[in-house]
Amino acid sequence: MDLSSFATSLCTSFLIFVVLMLLFTWLSRKPGNAVVYYPNRILKGLDPWEERRRTRNPFAWIREAVCASDADVLAASGVDTAVYLLFLSSVLGILVFSGIVLLPALLPVAQTDHALLIAQQKNHSLTYNDLDKLAMSNIQKESPRLWACLLATYWVSFVTFYVLWRAYQYASDLRTTAKASPEVRPEDYAVLVRDIPSPQEQSMKEQVDSYFRALHPDTFYKSMVVTNNKEANKIWEELEGYKKKLARAEVVFSESKTTAKPEGTKPTNRTGFLGLIGKKVDTIDYCNEKIKELLPRLEEEQKKTLREKQLPAALVFFNSKAAAVSASQTLHAQMVDTWSVMEAPEPRQLLWNNLSKKFYERQIRQYIVYIIVLVTVVFYMIPITFISAITTLQNLKKLLPFLKVIVDVNSVRTILEAYLPQLALLVFLALLPAFLMRLSKAEGIPSQSHAVRTASAMYFYFIVCNVFLGVTLVGTLFSSLKDIIDQPKQLVTMLGESLPKNATFFLTFVALKFFIGYGLELSRLVPLIIFHLKKKYLCKTESEVKEAWAPGEMNFAIRVPNDMLIVTISLCYSVIAPLIIPFGAMYFGLGWLVARNQALKVYHPSYESYGRMWPHMHGRIIAALIIYQITMFSYIGVKLFVYAPLVLPLIASSFIFAYVCNKRFYQAFTCTPLEVAASESAKVVPDMEFIYTSFIPACLRQEKTEGADAFEAAESQHSKPASL
Amino acid sequence: MDLSSFATSLCTSFLIFVVLMLLFTWLSRKPGNAVVYYPNRILKGLDPWEERRRTRNPFAWIREAVCASDADVLAASGVDTAVYLLFLSSVLGILVFSGIVLLPALLPVAQTDHALLIAQQKNHSLTYNDLDKLAMSNIQKESPRLWACLLATYWVSFVTFYVLWRAYQYASDLRTTAKASPEVRPEDYAVLVRDIPSPQEQSMKEQVDSYFRALHPDTFYKSMVVTNNKEANKIWEELEGYKKKLARAEVVFSESKTTAKPEGTKPTNRTGFLGLIGKKVDTIDYCNEKIKELLPRLEEEQKKTLREKQLPAALVFFNSKAAAVSASQTLHAQMVDTWSVMEAPEPRQLLWNNLSKKFYERQIRQYIVYIIVLVTVVFYMIPITFISAITTLQNLKKLLPFLKVIVDVNSVRTILEAYLPQLALLVFLALLPAFLMRLSKAEGIPSQSHAVRTASAMYFYFIVCNVFLGVTLVGTLFSSLKDIIDQPKQLVTMLGESLPKNATFFLTFVALKFFIGYGLELSRLVPLIIFHLKKKYLCKTESEVKEAWAPGEMNFAIRVPNDMLIVTISLCYSVIAPLIIPFGAMYFGLGWLVARNQALKVYHPSYESYGRMWPHMHGRIIAALIIYQITMFSYIGVKLFVYAPLVLPLIASSFIFAYVCNKRFYQAFTCTPLEVAASESAKVVPDMEFIYTSFIPACLRQEKTEGADAFEAAESQHSKPASL
Structure with a gap:
């Protein structure tokens, strides 16, 4: 890619970004769009335009994002989002500090050398442009100028260490402060107990109660045995569906009174498949009837579930935070694979179906998932090639003969032939995150946030292996795969040789990604259009409208790995092609701004894990740094610089x-330290009834079991020992 | 080695064993030897001959050892010894169960084949004997008889799994029962705290008190800050030395009254180096004077130590076992490398000097020790070769010319030349355990039992690598080291090829080891002779005599690795040369008998770790099993048997x-489960004063600080914040 086409592509993207930003400014001022641009504020009961009214400045959102305090962010979106912002700003810091030294130092060093000119003189078919002259490939072999590269590698590494150390400390403090707040969070008083052995003569509930009462006589409050809610949940969901339908039908009916005949038209539906076949009935009557029929069935099922479907897992409640923290970290049973305890996750992020999975089942599932992910990462090209092969036109014609007429049109065929394989790839890539999420839940993980972390890790491996290394080494890799297997050291040399060739590609990639990506993210064009379409054609009731603009949450499982890819690219090219640094810095700077805006106004997190994502981000930045250092070792080695081994220390x-970071900070992220749980600020007299009831699953809630006592009584009325 | 020489060597060893056993029977009946043969019973205040009087049977000790109940063993020697006996009996069980099937099955299979005969017909220089015909090397290549080998490997493996599972369960129960006993053990109420941060304005003691009082308001009792006792200890030891000297001088004086002049001869000594030079003084007066001088100095130093030499480590006491267990397993600080807690070791096995070592210092020391051990294991031949080179006669003559006269005598030279290198090897091997023990203490480990486990692990690696693999592969190994580095798979093939050749060597090795080794162990000839010599020529006072017969303890750091070597040999040859099984079984059977006898009557353990050695023994038996399986895979592969890969599953x-054993049992060995600490039987009202004082180091005990309150008060009277 030469300089002019690079500039053109850059300008185009920038233009699109400006257009999208202006669009955002214009659209976000329309009152009808408030629910799309300020849903988080609305959900929190705040005035969406509180500050905006004072100014007509189209960049006001930037001022707001920058000026908002950390406390505002924490209040609006919680610790997890604050930690994500910390991740963005830390990478920004690393790139800015690196750039300040590297750009003025390395660019002149590269610019004034002549390696490319000499190479061209030897081989006239070679071409190069001004952009290439600013990269390290313009430095001649064995040149003492390579000292600059070496020192730059040191500088970037130590800047990274410094920024990460500060950031880890800050993340740890964020977590601690949030955990030590006097707010009563139900999960702070509960411990999740799994792998409960089969009771001998008691019911599961009695066994749990007697076990924990004996071990924690002063602090034990109550226990809640996990039940198999599948049946109850099914009935409950059906019931909720009919309630919604009824509400909708009533709105339709009352609307028809005002628009058509004054007595109105009663809405009808068919009872068969998808409402398309079967008997035609009056919807309101039909729903009322169904609800009347389901209510007692639900009640019956709830009783049965609580009594007879107790599973070998339980939530145990303690009357103080310190007691719960202490209990969750203490080994309870002599046989370590029974009565395993851990801090309870938030009620809203509990994955109920996983709680009762047994110890060794979880282990086996975990290993199977590891193998599947490994296979996916390594062989992901195979299904794509397979799909591509099937979706070639010749095959399609054979499989689906009726397509023949269309396909034989020349222009259509050209387009299809060009795009079918890419389409297959895109579909596969789009399905991947959902597939990984499903995999990580299949491991038997007890909480949503943990599943997200696992899925994010899988996606990260996938994306770094297949996009970064894939693009870099493709071509060279497959032809010399045999060499690599024989001599793994080859891989390092290849990294050094092939990386510089792709510098311009990644430069454009980063630039495109932030201009177009953040433009779309900020302007929320897609959610806006979907919302208006839904509102116009589908939504009838208030709750349906609310559902239509529900903002969702930042999807860390996809966001973090994508950002990590940019971190890896920026670090690896920071010395080889220093021009990437300003683009990387812009990516993270703009990303930080946009994410802060969205955190304050748009997204509404559905759970809170108090920054447990941070150690993962930290670890992966270090992994990227190590890839970078290995690359530099190889690169300087390829340039035949005798001091290349100085990179090894x-x-x-x-x-x-x-290792030191891990030892110093990590454990406080996996469990709550006692000094935090027992701190003065965390000491409150909790409402134990509220804590207990907040863990009752929705489908088991009813008037009769609303209170903690009533629910517990229902679980205790067992008819026979639970058989597993 | 042919059959007759094998039989001769076996008979000789057996004869020596019988002689030693008769000697034992005769010697152990002499009343004057009771302290050598029954010291443990005497130390426990029991009658040494309680049962022996009834019978004159020379094998009575066998009956006693077999009939003693587990409770007797536990009472006499504690859980650690019981677990060691369990280890011996488990291996015995594995070998007996294996032998019952393997001997009748494999011997005929081997005997009736003709591989050796055929080989001899091809190459007449080959010889073989009847012993070789009973081994698997007599089976021809590709023969279907190899199925027997394969199935035997499966049988041995599953027998091992079964026995080890039962044994782990039993060891776990032993530990739990002991831990749950109502006996008050000081360490059960204490937690060891290390890495205490430097206090800001308080003293160390105040800081520890306020920290733990805040986190455990209901259960905290008191704390004891660890102090730097080096100075105090030096004075105290000097003082104790003079006290001993005084007691001895007084006995000498009173004896002289009866034997020589009635007024007696006052003993004298010189004050200079080793009592050889300097002024001659009256010993009694001199010692009295010294003691008078040292007592106030000690008192002064004790005060100073308690006040000013507080280190960043402490013992924290709780008023219940459950509270201490809970506290020891709970993360206390947000910064994980500060305030790290663990269960306190017994007072008698605390390594005081290691307690205050900081977190990262411990880590670094650990890695350095690992490297030193690795180097020792891999390159241990180098210093030996070096020493051998120096100690050749030519070199010795050059270095020490005065030896020339002796060395030039012909017969002396021959002997010296033959034995000097072996002597060097023996000296080095004898020094090794002490060296490893010193290394493991240098790691910063807080307790003696942990140091013993670490030293035992190091010795195990050393002995398996250098003796087992060394003997097996020597010769083939060094010549083809380059091949191995290029293709590690080669090692496996070599194992299969060279193992059978050494079968007879190891057979003799095991037989010699148990006949001579256990004969010496049982008869205690060496301690007996030393005791009588000391008693006759050195000991004057009662306490000196007691010191002379002090039985010491079973040295697990040396015993366990040596037994493990036999386990490895027996398992690896169990199929290749099944004749080794009866010898192995005899080794462990006899070993169990002798060890049980010694446990009941002789050794007096100096510490108790409640069987924490077991997981290590278990792990190493499995390691031996895996070495065995790899060997069999290679061996069956070398025989060109196509089903060899069936060993891989x-x-x-x-x-x-x-993995399963580790998950199920291991953690309960590293920390006490709550259900054990809080069990009904473990609930007693402890004497906290006794618990506290039992942790006061000997050199800091005195009348004024004897009580817990007084000691604590002394620590609290700080003059300035402790500076680190």
Whole structure:
């Protein structure tokens, strides 16, 4: 890619970004769009335009995002989002600090050398442009200028260490402060107990109660045995469906009174498949009837579930935070694979179906999932090639003969032939995150946030292996795969040789990604259009409208790995092609701004894990740093610079840094330290009834079991020992 | 080695064993030897001959050892020894169960084949004997008889799994029962706290008190800050030395009254180096004077130590076992590398000097020790070769010319030349355990039992690598080291090829080891002779005599690795040369008998770790099993048997078995489960004063600080914040 086409592509993207931003300014001022641009504020009961009214400045949102305090962000979106913003700003910091030194130092060093000119003189078919002259490939082999590269590698590494150390400390403090707040969070008083052995003569509930009462005589409050709610949940969902339908039908009916005949038209539906076949009935009557029929069935099922479907897992409640923290970290049973305890996740992010999975089942599932992910990462090209092969036109014609007429039109065929394989790839890539999420839930993980972290890890491996290494090494890799297997050291050399060739590609990639990506993210064009379409044609009741603009949450499982890809690219090219640094810095700077805006106004997190994502982000930044250092070792080696081994101590120090950080901070992220749980500010007299009831699953809630006592009584009325 | 020489060597060893056993029977009946043969009973205040009087049977000790109940063993020597006996009996069980099937099945299969005969016909220089015909090397290549080998491997593996599972369960129960006993053990109420941050304005003691009082308001009792006792200890030891000298001088003086002049001869000594030079003084007066001088100095130093030499480590006491257990397993601080807690070791096995070592210092020391051990294991031949080179006669003559006269005598030279290198090897091997023990203490481990486990692990690696693999592969290994580095798979093939050649060597090795080794162990000839010599020529006072017969303890750091070597040999040859099984079984059977006898009557353990050695023994038996399975895979492969890969699932199942055992049992060995600490039987009202004072180091005990309150007060009277 030469300089002019690079500039053109850059300008185009920038233009699109400006247009999208203006669109955002214009659209977000329309009152009808408030629910799309300020849903988080609305859900929190705040005035969406509180500050906006004072100014007509189209960049006001930037001022708001920058000026908002950390406390505002925490209040609006919680610790998880604050930690994500910390991740963006830390990477920004690393890139800015690196850029300040690297750009003025390396660009002149590269610019004034002549390696490319010399290469061209030898081989006239070679071409290069001004952009290439600013990269390290313009430095001649064995040149003492390579000292600059080496020192730059050191600088970037130590900047990363410094920023990450500060950031880990800050993330740890964020978590601690939030955990030590006097707010009563039900999960702070509960412990999740799994792998409960089959009771001998008691019911599961009695066994749990007697076990924990004996071990924690002073602090034990109550226990809640996890039940198999599948049946109850099914009835409950059916019931809720009819209630919704009824509400909708009533609105339709009352509307028809005003528009058509004054007595109105009663809405009707068919009872068969999808409302398309079967007997035609009056919807309102039909729903009322169904609800009347389902209510007692639900009640019956609830009783049965509580009594007879107790599973070998339980939530145990304690009357103080310190007691719960202490209990969750203490080994309870002599046989370690029974009565395993852990801090309870938030009620809203509990994955109920996973709670009762047994110890060894979880282990086996985990290993199976690892293998599936490994296979997916390594062989992901195979299903795509397979799909591409099927979706070639010749095959399609054979399989679906009726397409023949269309396909034989020349222009259509050309387009299809060009895009079918890419389409297959896109579909596969789009399905991947959902597939990984499903996989990580299948591991038997007890909480949503943990599943997200696992899925994010899988996606990260996938994306780094297949996009970064894939693009870099493609072509060279497959032809010399045999060499690599024989001599793994080859891979390092290849990294150094092939990386510089792709510098311009990644430069454009980063630029496109932030201009178009953040433009779309900020302007929320897609949700806006969907919302208006839904509102116009589908929604009838208030709750349906609310559902239509529900903002959702930041999807960390996809966002973080994508950002991590940019971190890896920016670090790896920071010395080889220093021009990437400003683009990387813009990506994270703009990303931080946009994410902050969205955190304050748009997204509404559905759970809170108090920044448990941070150690993962931290670890992966260090992994990217180590890839970078290995790359530099190889690159400087390829340039035949005798001091290349001086990079090796840097790699060792990265490992030591990771080790020290891990030892110093990590455990406080996996469990709550006692000094936090027992701190003065965390001491409140909790409403134990509220804590207990907030863990009752929706489908088991009813008037009769609303209170903690009533629910517990229902679980205790067992008819026979639960058989597993 | 042919059959007759094997039989001769076996008979000789057996004869020596019988002689030693008769000697034992005769010697142990002499009243003057009771302290050598029954010291443990005497120390426990029991009658040494309680049962022996009834019978004159020389094998009575066998009956006693077999008939003693487990409770007797536990009472006499504690859980650690019981677990060691369990280890011996488990291995015995594995070998007996294996032998019952393997001997009748494999011996005929081997005997009736003709591989050796055929080989001899091809190459007449080959010889073989009847012993070789009973081994698997007599089976021809590709023969279907190899199925027997394969099935035997499966049988041995599953027998091992079964026995080990039962044994782990039993060891776990032993530990739990002991831990749940109502006996008050000081360490059950204490938690060891390390890495205490430097206090800001308080003293160390105040900081520890306020920190733990805040986090455990209901259960905290008191704390004891660890102090730097080096100075105090030095004075105290000097003082104790003079006290001993005084007691001895007084006895000498009173004896002289009866034997020589009635007024007696006052003993004298010189004050200079080793009592050889300097002024001659009256010992009694001199010692009295010294004691008078040292007492106030000690008192002064004790005060100073308690006040000013507080280190960043402490013992924190709780008023119940459950509280201490809970506290020891709970993360206390947000910064994980500060305030790290663990269960306190017994007072008698605390390594005081290691307690205050900081977190990262411990880590670094650990890695350095690992590297030193690795180097020792891999390159241990180098210092020996070096020493051998120095100690050749030519070099010795050059270095020490005065030896020339002796060395030039012909007969002396021959002997020296033959034995000098072996002597060097023996000296090095004898020094090794002490060296490893010193290394493991240098890691910063807080308790003696932990240091013993670490030293035992190091010695195990050393002995398996250098003796077992060394003997097996020597010769083939060094010549083809380059091949192995290029293709690690080679090692496996070599194992299969060279193992059978050494079968007879190891057979003799095991037989010699148990006949001579256990004969010496049982007869205690060496301690007996030393005791009588000391008693006659050195000991004057009662306490000196007691010191002379002090039985010491079973040195697990040396015993366990040596037994493990036999386990490895027996397992690896169990199929290749099944004749080794009866010898192995005899080794462990006899070993169990002797060890049980010694446990009941002789050794007096100096600490109790409640069987924490078991997981290590278990792990190493599985390691031996895996080495065995790999060997069999290679051996059957070398025989060109196409079903050899059927051994691979067995190796995988060994890993799975190890994993499951580890998950199920291991954690309960590293920390006490709450259900054990809070069990009904463990609930007693403890004497907290006694618990506290039992942790006061000997050199800091005195009348004024004897009580817990007084000691604590002394620690609290700080003059300034402790500076680190």
